Every structure is written in structure tokens, then in C-alpha cells.
Amino acid sequence: FGGRVMAEGVSPTTREWAGTPVLLNDKGDIGLYYTCVTPGAAIAKVRGRIVTSDKGVELKDFTEVKTLFEADGK
Numbered sequence: 001f002g003g004r005v006m007a008e009g010v011s012p013t014t015r016e017w018a019g020t021p022v023l024l025n026d027k028g029d030i031g032l033y034y035t036c037v038t039p040g041a042a043i044a045k046v047r048g049r050i051v052t053s054d055k056g057v058e059l060k061d062f063t064e065v066k067t068l069f070e071a072d073g074k
Helices: none
Strands: 017-023 029-037 041-053 055-062 066-068
Touching: 029 066
Parallel strands: none
Antiparallel strands: 017 029, 029 041, 041 055, 041 066
């Protein structure tokens, strides 16, 4: 389908890479773990939901990113 999971500016970095979604329950809640890059690198989590209807599939509410850990350059 293509498109963005998060709106422009939600992620703390300019690029996202290598995401893994985890379906949390039967209500469509999703935890998305991904790599934030440029500048630096970090593993982050954002939570949202998948919504289906007769009009299609939408990803919603991926608005609050939590950085889990960052590269220290060593």
C-alpha cells in the first residue's frame, strides 16, 4: 500500500529504518519498534493502531515516539 506510518516530524530524527510491528491485541493496537537514523542512531518505539473498514486500511495515532536506547559511538 505504501505511505507513512507517522506524520512528518513525529520521529526524533530525519530517517527511519528497519521497523518491526507487533500486534498487541485484537483491537488493532500496534507497537512499532524501529531504528531512528540521521543524526545519530537509536532504537525507538511508537504505538498506534490499525483500522479496517469497507473503505480500506488505515494506520492511526502513531504520534508519540519513545527512544529506548541510543548508539554511544564506542
